[in-house]
Amino acid sequence: MSGAAATTPAVQDYDYVILGGGTAGCVLANRLSARSTNRVLLIESGLDTPPEAVPADILDPYPSSYVNPAYRWPIRGHALTLSDSPANPLLHAQVMGGGSSIMGMIMLRGVPADYDGWEAAGARGWGWDAVLPYFRDLENDLDFDGPLHGRAGPTEIRRHRMHDWPPLAKAANQVAERTGAPFIADMNGDFRDGHGALPIAGPTSHRTSSATAYLTREVRARKNLTIVARAQAQALTLDGRKVTGVRVRTLEGDLVARARETIVTMGALLTPDFLLRQGIGDPTQLKAHGVEVRHARTGVGTNLQNHAALVVLAHLRKAGVQRRPQRNHNNTIFRYSSGLPGGVESDMALALSSRASWHAVARRIANFSPLIMAPASRGSVSLPPDGGPAPLVEFNLLGSALDQSRLADGLHRALALVTAPEVACLIGRPVAASRLQNAARFNAVTPMNRMRTHAIATLMDLVPGLGDWVIGNMGAPGGGLAELLSDKDAVADYIRANVTPIAHHSGTCRMGAIEDPLAVVDPQGRVIGLDGLRVADASVMPTTPRGNTNLPVLMIAEKLSAAILEAQA
Ligand SMILES: Cc1cc2nc3c(=O)[nH]c(=O)nc-3n(C[C@H](O)[C@H](O)[C@H](O)COP(=O)(O)OP(=O)(O)OC[C@H]3O[C@@H](n4cnc5c(N)ncnc54)[C@H](O)[C@@H]3O)c2cc1C
Incomplete structure (x- = not known):
């Protein structure tokens, strides 16, 4: 949903620019800026929820924010296909914390076979034994302990x-x-x-979102972390095969953020839409919509899954x-x-x-x-036939x-x-x-x-x-x-x-082996064939887990943050 770039933007330099302050984006902003030599910029199109001003409906342990249109993207999707079902309004967050600020707060991991299936599908290093430490470290389980649980992570989990x-x-x-x-x-x-x-995000008194857990006062005070809300990523800048940064529209004007790496975390509907509009996708589709092909990657927007x-x-x-x-x-x-x-x-x-x-x-x-x-069914996110600003979303449930x-x-x-x-x-x-x-x-x-x-x-x-x-x-x-x-x-x-999709959009830039023609990112989240560009949100899931998606997205963001920091070291 990005438009044309404006003129005479300011230019700023960062090591990492994170596009989308949702469930995944807040984790990455925290973890990457924990290393003080990394200059990190987080861009979120919705409003910010700083610790001193988290809206009451987001904090509410009953998910009242679910119904607040101020926190939602105005996008629609077809439960079946364009020709078989109407375009109904979709639940997609537009607020700091993303889905974690408006979700039903159910925190399920899925089952071990989900992640072993990812590994078998080419996402090497994502089997259950490899992801469990991240699930453990991100949580503070208020009810359970032992080898399967963590007690010291930023996200509290409890059961009624x-x-x-x-x-x-x-x-x-x-x-x-x-x-x-x-x-x-x-x-x-x-x-x-x-x-x-059901496991729930937060203690009895309030919701724990990715924003409240990861963008705390202490984290926000870091000099090497810049957070810009109500700002929209407009266009990637490329130099050959290298993504050099992004043009962003902020309330103060346009900005070009140059970065060693640009990390896209706009969620599984808007991430593929953004990539397609940048000319990264299936060449046939791009050409049909008059978009210059900058990098052919056929899988972008395919493999859409939902519960x-x-x-x-x-x-x-x-x-x-x-x-x-x-x-x-x-x-x-x-x-x-x-x-x-x-x-x-x-x-x-x-x-x-x-x-x-x-x-x-x-x-x-x-x-x-x-x-x-x-689910066995697969849908897609593609460029809209009317050339409008919102993607064509067909869940094909x-x-x-x-x-x-x-x-x-x-x-x-x-x-x-x-x-x-x-x-x-x-x-x-x-x-x-x-x-x-x-x-x-x-x-x-x-x-x-x-x-x-x-x-x-x-x-x-x-x-x-x-x-x-x-x-x-x-x-x-x-x-x-x-x-x-x-x-x-x-x-x-x-x-x-x-039949209705339930906001667990996933899989549209799936991880896989670099030889896999339909994989979009490698197991480190790097867009295959480009330098300097990663995807690190629900899009990268090869299959949607047999549980709600927020907790798996937190795990993905933690694991990819660790991979980025390790590669730096
Ligand atoms: C209403 C609702 C209820 C849900 N209930 C549950 C539940 O109970 N349990 C559960 O596990 N999961 C639930 N989910 C799903 C869960 O919230 C998502 O799986 C998760 O938030 C996905 O994380 P993400 O980081 O991939 O994307 P998101 O959290 O959606 O974050 C994407 C962010 O990117 C921003 N963005 C997009 N485009 C741009 C741009 N161009 N420039 C700047 N920023 C941009 C968006 O504003 C958004 O904040 C629910 C989701 C919704 C919407």
Whole structure:
């Protein structure tokens, strides 16, 4: 999303320029500037969140910042393809800390087989045994210790205590016990399938973002670190095969930052978009869009992955409502293996929550979400046909028939859970969500929405049947979940119309061996065939891990920082 460069810019010299102050960028800024001889510049297009002025909705241990449009890029994407599905607004952060400042705060590592798979795919040095030390060192796990955990890292991780779980999570645990699914107390160390307590970023009082953990007062006081927020990287400067720096638009005017290395950390949608606009990508695509080919690298923007989701909703009866003043978001999740041909171990999850958003109506909504954790489908990020400033994002979430089958199976498993007696007594009639725009208009945090939702919620508690009617308005037309699942064709249509990507964008500049024609970066994050340019964010993942992506991105940034410093030494 970069535009044309302006004229007469100031020129500054650095060793490292980091483009994007998101989850990964904040880590790199900290680690590279820890060596006092390195001059480091961090550029972030969103607002800064310095320790003395972190907005309350970002600190909130309930992820209120999720719904604040001030922290988001206005980009859209197709759940399927350009021709098969509409361009819906996407969740993509634009604020210091990036996704870690607005995310749901779930901190899963994935499973060891994810990283062994990376190694097998050509990302040498990224197998489980090699990444574990970085996972360990970046965390301060407030609950678990031992060889799999760290206690001294900058990112606090905790779990909601079982006695603080809302009734729905407790009921799900009873179902798990009755059906023989083990309780997984430590999902980041015990990788079996089962019903697990979700790890959360931060202590009970506040969120820990990459910005709050890595850009502390002490780090910001370093003379060799410059942080410029509300500034946008516009264009790379190249001298032959060497990237020499970047042109940046700041609030004070344009700047050319010359650097030994430029490190792109704009996230897995905007990093490939930026590279393509710089002429780094598939020559056929670049030429078709009139972009001069500066470096042919066919894989840029391919291999887009995401965890695909569906949503089942039900009215949460009074006995099921989460107690105040708890600000829990998700508490637990089922990790399971679909067992379908082609599916791998732990390829699916069924998440549940007792609170769909910040407001009073959302506290009366139970949410059950089948998720594909090991997607087989691949999408792409490419230059847009209209020549506009935003990329064309096609997730192609049903590109593989296996993913369609796993979601259908996931809906059946959701039905089994919501009709289990332990859960059924807490909720009304479950529906497969479809018309969520009916609810989304209440997401803006305004006094009017607060008043309206409070009034509706009070009526939902008092008027029998009203809760089911409200939730029914967010469901697929024609009946509840059970009715939908009785018709195979209707299920397939429902999935095509409602499958959703969940902001775990990854894989669009994947790591691999330098001989691999579709790899974009080598295992040190260096763009293959160019000097002075790295990618160090969620884009480099060869496959998305079987867990949420923020913690793996922190690990990637820590490991690549270490590689850069080691190469210097
Ligand atoms: C709403 C939401 C909820 C999520 N929930 C969870 C969760 O519960 N658990 C989990 O593990 N993961 C979650 N994720 C995903 C997780 O946050 C991401 O995987 C992670 O943040 C990706 O890190 P990144 O460094 O690759 O990119 P980002 O964190 O997205 O950082 C990219 C940064 O680059 C900046 N940028 C882009 N272009 C430019 C430019 N031209 N110039 C300057 N700056 C630029 C952006 O403003 C942004 O701040 C969620 C994400 C979102 C958006």
